[in-house]
Amino acid sequence: xxxxxxxxxxxxxxxxxxxxxxxxxxxxxxxxxxxxxxxxxxxxxxxxxxxxxxxxxxxxxxxxxxxxxxxxxxxxxxxxxxxxxxxxxxxx
Numbered sequence: 001x002x003x004x005x006x007x008x009x010x011x012x013x014x015x016x017x018x019x020x021x022x023x024x025x026x027x028x029x030x031x032x033x034x035x036x037x038x039x040x041x042x043x044x045x046x047x048x049x050x051x052x053x054x055x056x057x058x059x060x061x062x063x064x065x066x067x068x069x070x071x072x073x074x075x076x077x078x079x080x081x082x083x084x085x086x087x088x089x090x091x092x
Contacts (some may be wrong), residue, residue: 009049009052009056009060009080010046010049010057010059010061012060012063013042013045013046013049013059013062013063014046016042016048016063016066016067017039017043020035020038020039020042020070021039023035024036026041030077031074031077034070034073034074034077035070037073038066038069040069041062041066042063042066045059045062045063045066046059057066
């Protein structure tokens with residue numbers, strides 16, 4: 001598929017897949033199941049694109065949705081920031 005339309009999308013998908021694999025390798029054990037949820041989904045989208053079963057726009061949409069869902073799931077697991085204290089609240 002070298003030089004074909006969609007190479008940019010495929011490159012982005014494969015780069016994100018590599019990032020997820022690295023996250024799985026380096027994540028604390030409690031985060032690994034979250035990462036492992038998204039690897040097969042992205043891998044399936046990449047395979048479907050390579051088989052011409054989905055197009056470039058659909059692959060891009062899959063990447064975006066998986067990235068958003070992954071970030072949201074991680075955010076739920078990570079400790080949140082403390083709310084601002086009274087000294088940061090403006091009173092008029």
